[in-house]
Amino acid sequence: MTIQSRRQFLATGAGLVIGLALPMQGRAQSGAAAVLTRDGVGPGTFAPNAFVRIAPDNTVTVICKHIEFGQGPFTGLATLVAEELDASWDQMRAESAPANDELYKNLFFGLQATGGSTAIANSYTQMRQAGAAARYMLVAAAAREWGVSAEEIIVEDGVITHAASGQAATFGDLAEAAAQQQVPVEPALKNPSEFKLIGTDRPKLDTVGKTDGTAMFTMDVYRDDMQTVVVRHPEVVGATVATFDDSEALKVKGVQAVRQIPQGIAVYATSTGAALKGRSLLTVEWDTSKAETRSSETIYADFSKAATRDAGVVVEEIGDSGAAIDGAETVHEVEFRFPYLAHAPMEPLDAVLEVRDGKAEMWMGAQFPGVDKGAVAQTLGIGGENVTLNVMLAGGSFGRRAQTSAQIGLEIAEIAKAAGGDGAWKLVWTREDDLTGGYYRPLTVHRMRAGLDADGSIVGWENTVVNQSIMLDTFMDQGNSEGKDPTSYEGSTKMPYDLPTIRVNWVRQQSPLSVLWWRSVGHSHTGYATEVFLDELLEMAGKDPVQGRLDLMKSEAGRDRAVLEKVAEIAGWDGTKVKGDRAYGVAVHESFNTYVAQIAEVSDVGGFPRVHKVWVAVDCGVAVNPNVIRAQIEGGVGYGLGTVLFNDLTLLEGGIVSQKNFDTYRMLRIHEMPEVDVAIINSVAEPTGVGEPGTPPIGPAVANAWRALTGQAVRHLPFETTGV
Amino acid sequence: MTNFTINGKDVTVDVEEDTPLLWVVRDELRLTGSKFGCGVAQCGACTMMVDGMPRRTCVTPVGSVNGAMIETIEGLEGPEAEAVTAAWQGLDVPQCGWCQSGQIVSATALLREVPKPTDDDIDAAMAGNICRCATYVRIRKAIHDAADAMEG
Structure with a gap:
């Protein structure tokens, strides 16, 4: 330089x-x-x-x-x-x-x-x-x-x-x-x-x-003499190629080469259509010896068995919860199960790389662009100063493009390396590559136990969180973690409620299956587990979901209190959980220093929830762009809602991913989207984020309304899996 | 050889007839506003107007559109398209933007058929277009706004 x-x-x-x-x-x-x-x-x-x-x-x-x-x-x-x-x-x-x-x-x-x-x-x-x-x-x-x-x-x-x-x-x-x-x-x-x-x-x-088709994304980049490359990836995440036959693929007009790379079998073609056709004609045998071959069902059973209160590391402890619960009038103990989830951004993962005379230029929607750039430099054996990465608009991400392992940077680099010499390549993933490509929201079990005294007050609260770590053993692990990965359990600790005894422990599980942050990360499951479990306890005690929460809030939980009071105000909350065929559920959850409370209006349509309206109060400090904040909350609600209703990225026996496209991995559609009414709290505090915090509260708000309406507790997501 | 008219221009393409129209329009004609999202007609990101009807072009063989009139987001014209685009901009509908070309084409097709759509009409016409950012609240409002604007 x-x-x-x-x-x-x-x-x-x-x-x-x-x-x-x-x-x-x-x-x-x-x-x-x-x-x-x-x-x-x-x-x-x-x-x-x-x-x-x-x-x-x-x-x-x-x-x-x-x-x-x-x-x-x-x-x-x-x-x-x-x-x-x-x-x-x-x-x-x-x-x-x-x-x-x-x-x-x-x-x-x-x-x-x-x-x-x-x-x-x-x-x-x-x-x-x-x-x-x-x-x-x-x-x-x-x-x-x-x-x-x-x-x-x-x-x-x-x-x-x-x-x-x-x-x-x-x-x-x-x-x-x-x-x-x-x-x-x-x-x-x-x-x-x-x-x-x-x-x-x-x-x-x-x-x-x-709105006019001119926005440029990675997939829209074309370079001179560029080849489009698609890769046959394994349907068991982490499997490697044992043998392959490319004779039929090479007969396709436009297919120019087939190469084995560490990620799979790469098909190089003059067009996307030819590359996809060629790929469909490959025959590949896979070696799954280093892959996760357990089914989701087996993993749930294993995680559930590991969910004992003395396992793992204690990540929060206040008082003696064990003694308090043992001496309680009523003990409530349940298990929550959260599936693997795919991010499924609308633009599947992709990258363009051009290598000329020892210099490389990349186009890619990367959240850690320096990491992907470094992977290309290292793989191609050229100095980082010879690599340029143009960060492109990306068609969604939700965490998927934040790759500590440079998954896409490495793959396009291996494609270039296998081709040899100068050239330009566009790597295009299909939806099937996306859903079977690993890096899922970790499958998680929460085992929760609480005790109520004769007055219905909570005397003890315990939560054992079991899942894989996202951050440990990556470069994000700064060596001072003491075996704790907050992204695995964030939101299960430091609750806004003043409970006399609390114990939260995290039990790390190992698997070769790759996991990753997914919009709201740990909060995507902890917000649900804590706010549904608390709501069940308030119900057992005969307390109002809003007033019951307010009564429990710590004196310093002023911002939690303010959003809960505000959402109750705009929703016209009067303590009635069911009115006619509509039920109302409440949840409040802070994530990324932004405070969000939601009330969902739900009815039962053919035995399945229909969410009509969601009221939201958000405190994100100074509201830099109120319009963007409202949009992110609306979208966060829709993203979270579709997930809790429909999504379970299921591993079948042998580790095969069950869902390969949107026909089976169901996205929320327009007729399932509720109205969303957003109130932004006036604040002069330093601004905090809004991309993720809208997502965690919608699941528990809907689940709490559904339980009020039908008596059915939903503790195994998605709703479809619980048998709703 | 397949001939068709796209955005008012006659073109001839020399590609395998089973190639999906989406990839021909993107790779050969370099009109990249129409997007790939699923490849199996589940998401609608690839929607173009073919002979006046919205079509999922990721599963439309190019050989089947010989002689057809095709409109993409880049060439979408007429009062409905203008009203839809203006409403989309007025409400800042897009987030990531990947699905929005398909959404706008579907919405324009709806307004050409039903000038004053109800919420049920919108659900029926737009349920095939997935938006992973869930901009649906604004999509619905933008369609109503566009209809109102056209009514004057």
């Missing part, structure tokens, strides 16, 4: 480029234009981190370090920049930052990463500083050009003016001159009371391209 001084860097492009570098460790340390020391860069060398580009045509482009796959960072980060820049929303644009773990790191994680609902939270100060710095430099340039004092210059709605002299200019007019100004070290930020854009709705920057 060539080291450039700030001035050199700024002079390389037309217009103004604002470089910001923030220190490595989180938001506690900030500071625009800080000096960064790192390997290969001498002390004191400025390493600019370009987030803002102002062009002579007066457009302001925000280079977004987070991948856009529908959760809204293009609009969100651009809002933060535009606010401090005092730009006009019409001039704002956004594009993806390329892979660069140093310049575009997630300040919470230390590498370029989108996940954990952190995009707005980790960018809030950083992007505002980027906008403020640009504004400062534009004003300085104007002051110099006009020979006036910077203090007398006003910037409003993208126009820079000096009233006394009658001077006015656009950002584009001054871009070139602004590039010559000093970058401020600590640009002043607005007080939240001065916000004009933050907290109000503006059109999303990525909407138009997604």
Whole structure:
């Protein structure tokens, strides 16, 4: 990498480029234009981190370090920049930052990463500083050009003016001159009371391209002489090729080569149609000796057997729950079962790689782009500096493209390596590849036990969580985990309720089957287990689901309390769980520092729940883009609802994945989508995420309504499996 | 050789007749707005208008559309298409965006048949289009908004 001084860097492009570098460790340390020391860069060398580009045509482009796959960072980060820049929303644009773990790191994680609902939270100060710095430099340039004092210059709605002299200019007019100004070290930020854009709705920057067919995703990339490649993967996750016969595949017009790679058998063709046809004619024998060959049923039985209160590691303990429950008037003990789940993003996984003269360029929707880029560099034996990864819009992800193992980066690299030499390849996964491709939400068992005293008060609460670890043994495991992986049980601890005794233990299970974070990660099962179990206890005690929860809340659980009170208010909760043929269920759950409460209205249609309406109250701190927040909550409700009603990625005997496409892995459809009414709590707290927190409460809210309506407790998801 | 008209343009393609129309339109004609989601006519991301009817092109052999008039998201025209697109933009319907071309084509087809659809009409016409981001609340509202706008 060539080291450039700030001035050199700024002079390389037309217009103004604002470089910001923030220190490595989180938001506690900030500071625009800080000096960064790192390997290969001498002390004191400025390493600019370009987030803002102002062009002579007066457009302001925000280079977004987070991948856009529908959760809204293009609009969100651009809002933060535009606010401090005092730009006009019409001039704002956004594009993806390329892979660069140093310049575009997630300040919470230390590498370029989108996940954990952190995009707005980790960018809030950083992007505002980027906008403020640009504004400062534009004003300085104007002051110099006009020979006036910077203090007398006003910037409003993208126009820079000096009233006394009658001077006015656009950002584009001054871009070139602004590039010559000093970058401020600590640009002043607005007080939240001065916000004009933050907290109000503006059109999303990525909407138009997604309504006229012009938005570019990975699968839409075509390169000269590119081959389309599909891979025959095993139907048992983790199986490897024993033998194969490609003679029929090679007869297909357009099929140019077939190669064995570690992931399976790759078919190289001139078109997608030819590649798919060729793949369908392969005969492959698989070696399953290193794969998970147990069925889901067997795994449930094994996990259930492992779910004893003394197994694993204790992850939360308050008082002596054992003695309290043993001495209780009533003991309630149940087991919850949660299946493996596929993320099933609408755009199946894909990547494009072009190798020319020892340099590689990639196009891919990656949540950890540096990891996939590194996998390509390593596999091809070329230095990372010779690999460019263009982060593309992605057709959904829900965690699937956050690969600690670089699953797709490695696969496209092996395809290139097996082809040998220069070329361009597009890897296309089909839906069958997606659903049978592993990296599922971990199958999980919760064994729960609680005791009530004669008054119906909870005297003890125990939860044994059994599943595989997502993070341990990956690079995300920082070596200080003490054998604990919070992503396996997060949400089962630190509940907002003030219970006298609590014991939560986590029992790690091993399997060769790959598992991964899935929208809301541990909360996807802990939110259900805790909020359904609590609701059952409140029912046994004859208590109201809303007031019963409020009465239990700790004094410090103010935000949990506020969302629960708010949702009760907008839903018109009056303590009646069943009205006519409709029942109402409640759940409240915090995840990723965002607080969400939901009430679901449910009826029984032919013995299966129909969810008519869901009321939601959400507290995510400062509401940067209320419209995006509402959209994410609506979508989170729909995503969670379809899952609890229908989805079970089932392993059959021998480990074969049962569901291979949407005909059997059922997605929620429009006629099953409830109305969603979202109330956003006013807040000046630092903003937190909204991509995931809408998902956990919908399952328990529906289950609690269904139990009120029918008396049937749903403890084995999905509803279809419980026999609803 | 297969001949058809796409977005008002006559084209001839030299591909195997059993090749799905979706891949011909994407790979050969480089109109990439229509998307691949399932390959088995379950999700609707590949929906195009073929002779005025919405069709799942991931299972439509190109040989079967010889002489047909095809419209894709890139060339969708007329008052219904304009109203639908404007409503979609007005409500910021898309999230990830992958399914939205298919949604817009299906919604346009609905409004061409039923200018003032009920919620049941919308369910019937749109149930074949999956949105994994679950933008369904806004899809429904956008169709109603488009119908209202056309009514003036």
